[in-house]
Amino acid sequence: MEDRTIGRSGSSRKGSFRFGIGVDGKKDHTVVELGSIDTHRLLLSGGERQKKQQPLTNSLSSRQMKSLSALCDSILPSVDHSVHTSDESVNKFYRISASMAGTPELLGGVMCEKLKHPLTGLLKLALWGLSTWFGTLILCGMGCVSTKFPFIHSFPELSLQKRQDIMRSWSLSYIRLLRLLFRTIKLLTLLVFFTQTDESEENLSWKAIGYCGPDPKFKAQLKNHFLDGKSKEAEDDKEDEDAEEVIGPLYKGLVHLNNPRDIAADALRRLGFSVSVVRRKHKAAANLSSPSLVIQCDAVVVGSGSGGGVIAGVLAKAGYKVLVLEKGGYSARNNLSLLEGQSMDQMYLNAGLVASDDMGMFILSGSTVGGGSAVNWSASIKTPQHVCKEWCEKHGLELFESELYREALDAVCEKMGVQSEIEDEGFNNAVLRKGCQEMGYPVNTIPRNSSSDHYCGWCCMGCKDGKKKGTLETWLVDLVKSGNGAILPGCEALKVLHKNMEGRDRKVAGGVAFEFEYKGIKDICVVESKVTIVACGALCTPALLKRSGLRNQNIGRNLHLHPVTMAWGYFPDEPASEVWPEANKKSYEGGIMTAMSSVVAEFEQSGYGAVIQTPSLHPGMFSIVTPWTSGVDIRDRMRKFSRTAHVFALARDKGSGTVESPHRISYKLAGVDEKNLQKGIDKVLRILAAAGAEEIGTHHNKGRTLNVKQVSYHEFEKFVKEESSRPLTDLSTPLCSAHQMGSCRMGSNPKQSVVNQTGETWEMEGLYVADTIRNGISFKTMIDTLGRKSQLLLQRKRLKEEEDDDQHIQGTKINQPTMVESPPKFKFTFIFFIIFSLSLGLVSFSLCIASEIKRNKKEDLRWNGRLCHLPSSPAFGLGIASLVCLALVQSIGNSILFKNCCSGGKRNARFKIPIVARILLSISWLANSIIFSVKTAKLERVGFGIAVILLIAATSMSKRQAYGEGWLKGECYLVKKGTYAGLAILILVTVGSLIGSGLLTMKSNKADQGHKIHAQTGETRD
Structure with a gap:
């Protein structure tokens, strides 16, 4: 019998532990029951506290660093503040400049290693330019000119006052590139300065601004009884409970591939996966044809957030072997740092440094085990009825008005413990609620997936006590406890593997190739699966699909971001008799999002308005x-900082953008969305003032403020009107987004969407997308995603019960559909039809051009005083040949289409010619013109009859016309210049029209086949 004990191996001053299972008295410090992980590595894998982060490599030149230091010190110079206060912490805060704090060196490393924005190169060029007199002259104008030699100075040589004047002018410049340069430098400098920490994990500014750093109530230490020696039986009873409390509930299912390959493979085998280790020659480069490991499973899920985490948990609980790939790391509960900078680096996509191409939108997206659900702000609101109605009626998605979808939402809310009670409201939300009540605006309590006593302002850096029920506390726990799943953190999917199968019209997904880092070197593994689910998020999924060979034009389009703009109000903490909120309350503490106003939401009108909520803002x-x-x-x-309340307006955006990758995002704020945000800011300023703020303002670069208690009503109204009407698209006001959705849109046809109602891609069988699906709602999107995925899985679970034993899972527990094959003859003859039509069409076109050149000219005409004469022209024979070619194209093309439509004298029900194609074919035989509108492009289609009639007439007129035997009533007629050339173009249009008919027919039959397949798997219950 196996003797399994958990023992300690080493510790540090912070309390690090390594667990191992002994087998027959032998210690194996890498394997843990069912999970087979190195727990020491696990403790260090997320929120590492024992070891400082490795310094980033700064490859900027000395010239660039000189300019960067000057810019940073212009933003945060050394200021003597001692005349205003005797508080040393405050004086130190003012006295230490950015360069004195080491910010430029840290920022240089961030720019070189972390910043992936497409304009990074332009920023580096600007830094080099500012180190020269001519570059400074170009970027700074006359501000760098002086009366002293050398008269024109580089930016670092200018005085502090001149540098600040120049940067102020950049912030309000008419030149967008200068505003862009200012925004970038300001953002990076302030973010690094206020998030950098010293050896004691503190920042020099925190005490001065009233910030406590990580939650003081949270201690990252192990319980004493875990260290004490106890009886083996007592330890066995407590070990799982203690390990879960220290490490988190997923410790048994986490497998880190930064272990040696054999150890990682053994860990996966212990969890029930089939694993092959591929032996490569020494120092051989990793590639798809020679991966380190080949892992087999029923389903592979890329992403562990609100989409992928739910599907993984449900499938594993149903008995399928599920492997979850997560790009980010795992941040264990009691090992969370709760340091803003470190958390951003470890738990957010690209360390939180994501922005649109023009820097107009700052974007935050989770990248850790649990995805966005691990770092979001707890709001968990069901999809509103008006949104479900819109999706159903306008987009044909009946799923969202079904009873089954409503049941799934209820089940999801129950699983996450969603409730609307709150014991003590935090600073920002108390301000919002009181302001709305004073103004008579509607205000509601937001349902949250946390308990009523969860008074925590650090949940954007991970939940320290597990009270926020994201996927890593719910569905991923189900996956681990089922014994059927494993989570692989630190693994980035490269592409979806696929193959062609006989009898299948589409490619079939067969797994995922992914990349991970082992000993500082990139390595590759392959997962072979029966079904593949991609849930990388709206910013990453499009790039993965495109790398996998999908060509749907909608991939990456229709990106919605729920743009946000904010206003602030200052509530001083003195005099004590007038302090509200209470003096002990700080802006960064308490439930992040508990109150909401829909005063400008327009739920009952268009459904596209703005809701008013509160953010989580720590110093950075x-x-x-x-x-x-x-x-x-x-x-x-x-x-x-600590007494400044922020309230924001969030728009459900009608406009949309595109995403190529997380580093290439194009998004322009639509006019209607800008107006909705302006309406929201108008209300926010009034709410802040009504709540009792002493001072209010927005985030516009001009930095205007208003002391509410010292102005008249007229002055207040003027301020509100001016600040709320400022444009939001000129880089003068920061816009933010924490919701990204719609880049792989769901729809009823492949022309307008990427996936169907079951979530399966139109192009690849067995490949599902589990991200947010369309233009989002005016709330947090987590519930929407979870509800949809749960609904699909419940539906397919019922279908699975009817499967035969010899069928494997297809999709997420769906029956293997009977394929509806398209007519086989059409598949082969269509290629011939295209080649034949194009070839003869080009020949006919060429003959017409030759006829234009060889036609009779005016000088060929002979006149005897009474009668005319024209000699025979080569255009006659050329025209006849062109006419024959055109007739062959038309007749054979129509024969092919109708031959496939009618087989053996009977109607082929499986083959359909769409209405547009039928009309097009009919018109091609008539002697008139018509304009067809296909999609958004208008194409003029001219009938084959016109081409034939004109070509016959022109050719006849090219025949010899003797004296008295002219073409019409004895008169001689010349073919007008350009007639044959026009006919040549007409022939191309006619042939193109015919080929277009064939293409439309083929495409329609493919789409119809797809509908028939998915009708078997996407049935909903109303």
Whole structure:
């Protein structure tokens, strides 16, 4: 019998532990029951506290660093503040400049290793330019000119006052590139300065601005009884409970591939997966044809967030072997750092440094085990009825008005413990609620997937006590406890593997190739699966699908971001008799999102308005949205950090953007969305003032503020009107997004969407997308995604019960559909039809051009005073040949189409010629013109009859016309110049029209086949 004990192996001052299972008295420090992981590595894999992060490599030149240091010190210069206060922490905050704090060196490393924005190269070029006099002259204008030799100075040589004046002018410049340069430098400098920490994990500004750093109630330490020696039986009873409390509930199912290959393979085998280790020659490069490991499973899920995590949990619980690939790492509960900078680096996509191509939108997206559900703000609101109705009626998605979908939403909310009670409201939400009540605006309590006593403002950095029920506390726990699943953190999917199968019209997905890092070197593994689910998020999924060979034009389009803009209000903590909210409350504490107003949401009208909610802003994020007008002003604003409430307007955007990759995002705020946000900011400013704010303002670069208690009603109204009407698309006001959706749209046909109602891609069988699906709702999107995925899985579970034993899972537990094959003859003859039509069409076109050249000219005409004479022209024979070619194209093309439509004298029910193609064929025989509108492009189709009639007439007129025997009533007629050339074009249009008919027919039959397949798997219950 196996003797299994958990023992300690080493510790550090922070309390690191390594667990192992002994088999027959032998210690194996890598394997844990069922999970087979190195727990020491697990403790270090996310939120590492024992070891400082490795310094980033700064490859900027000395010239570039000189300019960067000057820019950073212009943003945050050294200021003598001692005359205003004797508080040393405050004086130190003002006195230490960015370069004194080491910010430029850290920022250089961020720019070289973390910043992946397409304009990074332009930023580096600007830094080099500012180190020269001519570059400074170009970027700074006359601001760099002086009366002293050498008269024109580089940016670092200018005085602090001149540098700040120049940066102020950039922020409000008419030249967009200069505003872009200012925004980038300001954002990066402030973010690095306010998030960098020293050896004691503190920042020099925190005490001065009233920030406590990580939650003081949270201690990352192990319980004493876990260290004490106990009886073996007592340890056995407690070991799982203790390990879960220390490491988190997923510790048994996590497998880190940064272990040696044999150890990682053994870990997966212990979890029930079939694994092959591929032996490569020493130092041989990793590639798809020679991966390190080949893993087999029933389903592979790429992503562990609100989409992928749910599907993985349900499938594993149903008995299927499921492998989850997660690009990010795993941040264990009690090992979370709760440091803003470190958390951003470890738990957010690209360390939180994601923005649209023009820097108009800052974007936050989770990238960790649990995805966005691990770092979101807890709001869990069901899809509103008006959104379900829109999706059903306008887009043909009946699923969302079905009873089954409503049942699934209820089940999801129950699983996550969604409730609307709150014991103590935090600073920002208390301000929002009171302001709405004072103004008479509607205000509601937001349902959240956390308990009523969860008073935590750090959940955007992970939930320290597990009270927020994201996927890593719910469905992924089901996956681990089922014993049928494993989670592989630190693995990035490269492409979906696929193959062609006989009798299948589409390619069939067969797994995923993914990349991971082992000993600092990239390595590759392959997962072979029966079904593949991609849930990388709206920013990453499109790139993966395109790398996998999918060509649907809708991939990456229709990206919606729920744009956000904010306003702020300052609530001083003195005098004590007038303090509200309570003096002990801080802006960064308490439930992040508990109150919401729909005063400008327009739920009952268009459904496209803005909701008003509150954000989570710790010093780094607070600083980058705060206006900068000078080094002193930004510090004065930051000093008010802990008592400054922020409230934002979030728009359900009608406009949309495109995404090529997380580093290439194009998004322009639509006019209607800009107006909705402006309406929202108008209300937000009034809410803040009504709640009792002493000072209010927006985040516009001008940095205007208003002391509400010292102005008249007229002055207040003027301020609100001016600030809320400012444009939002000119880089003068920061826009943010924490919701990304719709880049792989669901729909009823492949022309307008990427996936069908079951989530399966139109192009590849067995490949499902589990991301947010369409233009999002005016709320957090987590519930929407989870509800949809649960509904699909419940539906397919019922279908699975009717499967035969010899069928494997297809999709997520769906029956293997009977394929509806398209007519086989058409498949082969269609290629011949295209080649034949194009060839003869080009020949006919060429003959017409030759006829134009060889036709009779005016000078060929002979006149005897009474009668005319024209000699025979080569255009006659050429025209006849062109006419024959055109007739062959038309007759054979129609024969092929109708031959497949009618087989053996009977109607072929499986083959359909769409209505547009039928009309097109009919018109091609008539002597008139018609305009067809296909999609958005208008094409003029001219009838074959016109081409034939004109060609016959022109050819006849090219025949010899003797004296008195002219073409018409004895008169001689010349073919007008350009007639044959026009006919040549007409022939191309006619042939193109015929080929278009064939293409439409073929495409229609393919789409119809897809509908028949998915009708078997996508049935819903109303």
